[in-house]
Amino acid sequence: MIGRLVPVILFLALGVLLAVGLKIADHKTEIPSPLIGKQMPEFTLPVLGQPEVMVSHEELIGTPFLLNVWASWCVTCRVEHPVIEELARSGLIRVVGLNYRDEEADAQAWLARFGNPYALNIADITGRTAIDFGVYAAPESFLVDPEGNIVFKQIGAVTPEVIEEEIVPRVREWGKGP
């Protein structure tokens, strides 16, 4: 009988390993973000639609925000958008949009069509700033604390679970939104 239990035991050990692997995969990125805990990269970018108005990273320090990297050509962003809208509507935290390698007209049209929940939208036409943030593709989001440090990076769409598990707890630590 004991001999016959060997396969089950071996398998359960394997199951444990795989479960641990999943936990890791949950937070794993192919290239782990080295920016967590550090100040967000420096940048000075124009506001979307108002190219003469520049915003620098320093101006964003003080109140926490979620930097949401999006673009009009990004299909997944469209899927993510209602979640972002809900987040902004809840007042939990302000959402700043980083319009990534997009054309202004397309970006404005997209916002007009799908809604604009962003407290502010800055345009990164060349994508240089996004590279500094370590952005691979869209959508990606960065949670920035009141001191301007990146505390969390979401690769891919923000989901209600991500908000519940990653954003809400951290915001509660700092006190409420905008």
Added chain:
Amino acid sequence: MLPELGQIALIGALLISLTMGTLPLIGASNGNQKLMRVGQTGAIAQFFLIAFSFVILTWAFVVQDFSVEYVARNSNSLLPMQYRFSAVWGSHEGSLLLWELILCLWTFAVAIFSKKLPDDFRARTLAVLGWISAGFLLFVIFTSNPFGRLIPQAVDGLDLNPLLQDPGLIIHPPMLYMGYVGFSVSFAFAVAALLGQQVTREWVRWSRPWTHVAWAFLTLGIALGSWWAYYELGWGGWWFWDPVENASFMPWIIGTALIHSQAVTEKRGTFRNWTLILAITAFSLCLLGTFLVRSGVLTSVHAFASDPTRGVFILTYLVVVVGGSLLLFAIRAPGMVQGSNFAGLSRETLILLNNLLLVVMAAMVLTGTLYPLLLDALDAGKISVGPPYFGTLFALLLIPLAVLLPFGFYARWQEDSLKRLLGELRVPAFAALVGGVATYFLLPTAGGWGVAGVAGAFWIMASCLRYYRERMTANPGQRPGRGETGMIIAHFGVGLFLVGASLTNPVSSEKHLRMVAGDSFELAGYNFVFEGTRGVRGPNYVADEGEFIVYKSGKRVTSLYPQKRRYSNGQVMTEAALDPGLTRDLYVGLGEALNEQGTAWAVRLYHKPFIRFIWIGALLMMAGGFLAATDRRYRRPVSQKAETRPTDANLAEAPA
């Protein structure tokens, strides 16, 4: 409207599969015919609902309904019609629906072709298949619904990944899944036998043809994948020990061991527990493979988009199905069979050795595939295991396997003499010597492994031919049936595969270089002349097409037109040009333009001898498997008696 109907069909199928999973089990345990029959009606109903669902998804692709998010992600208005069909399984959600469809197809087949099985056994088998289906449907409906809408709908789709826009990718996944999912049938048979305590020789006889067919399809699927990777990826390789490849190879190895173990159990009554465990393990590895490639646990250039939430679901499913069946095995597995002992030198021993070697091989591949995960879990760093680990170990294990193979052929059941066996093997040994020596002198670059591989291959092939000839000259009543002929063909295929696998890497030549129009380069006796490039258009791409003319000894052999394509979604892809041949392939790939004008190009030239042998060998294995499944003895009516002890009458069944 239609996509919503597809979704409803999925839910309907789920309800049916749950019913199929429970009622027949109850019926089997108290002999209620009506409840048992629910298994069959359920199988038929489920199949039609899932087929309907699949057709709806296909239709959405064909008419390019970009309001369905899955279609928008995987298709494009310029996508040619044939790829609209294969785009259905282009990524996660659709490929899962294909998995489910094929599972229902197999279940349907079991329901239809099992009239001769005892009712309770059939009921239990279908019930197990019903549970497997239910789990998958839950997964699809709750985490991977292909019918989700994209509102507002996309103007145009993202396009199917250009790597998948290829005839090979049209048939590779369906064939692979036919094999992969097909092992669920031997699994269901094993669990049903354990549940009903009917682990008999008859049980094995019933499950053998199903196992053969599944194994043959899996062989085909893997061979197609290898062939596709070779010509599509453009780097001349045919196997990369990538986690996704390993995920399909491990079940194949265990499936091979299973077939051998079933042979012994059917003919001799022993190895019952081996057969049970192998049947459970084969399908478990299939589920494990599905988990590995979709959960994000392993990184691979092949893997689907990683999604840990999906991973949790599959892992739970895996633990329930595999853990449950292994537990059932621990509790219900039959005790040792009295009698039917076998000597140290006998067919049984050789097959046992064969299975041990195969299990070690599978364990080795599994270890290498999961090791990065283990180290990551222990926080010991992010690593990957290089292909040489797999390659070297695989080659080392192949040596005893290849050497012992002909012994297995000729050895008698129960007891044999070494002297007699060695006598039979004189001719194959001589053939091996000839093969090895010929390779050594004719192909100096083959190296030690090449020579040994060819010698081993000749050893195997010669014994197959000799064995076949002997058996064909026996008395008419004792000539080999399809089962035996299939076996011989399959083993011959192993030999052929071995020739290709041993020779192609050491003996191939390749060259990466810069070429302008008019340049030529001589590789392995072939002269490649570059005539320049021109622009061409395809249905959803534009390309630079190069022209290469190949000469040998002054005579023109072929013209090759490799392309560098730019698809409508921006993705760039190389389409290598191939001149296939039985003894060698010639292969040219365009790299990138090295100057602004596009007159100088980075080019890859390849001469690959014997590479076709690999796939032809695999196809022979597949053919042998299919042929063996059609053996008449599997269609004999089945006795309702419980376990028969081996008697002299049974022993006489075995050949030679």
Added chain:
Amino acid sequence: MTPTRKRRLIAVVLILAGVGVASTIAFYSLQENLLYFQSPSELAQQPIPAGRQFRLGGLVKPGSVERQGESLTTQFVVTDGPEEVTVEYVGTLPDLFREGQGVIARGALDDSGLFAASEVLAKHDENYMPPEVADALKESGHVSMQSKDEG
């Protein structure tokens, strides 16, 4: 001991020995073929000696890709934000290789701190749409809309 028992014992010993040998070879081979994965930042914190093979992963820094004349040698910089490593590769680059795109290079550092890559891989995730798609998608969108109008 009866002959059968003796035979069984020999068999068990042989099998255990075989498994032992196989495991040892396997373990040794595994250790020999482990490739560690580092990002540029990790490399900066824990340097790897020159000549040791490993895999370097990051993004290709835009503007850093340089082909040397018309040879097959390409140099580019791999970055993960804060840190960078210069990579040199001789051969044809994979199709998905692009500036600003993720890449994994296998090779070793040479004495000058340059990473000599023997293999370069770029991965495309089905969910993730890299920005390259931008222009082409818009272009094709326009093209197909036009043809629909004309048709």
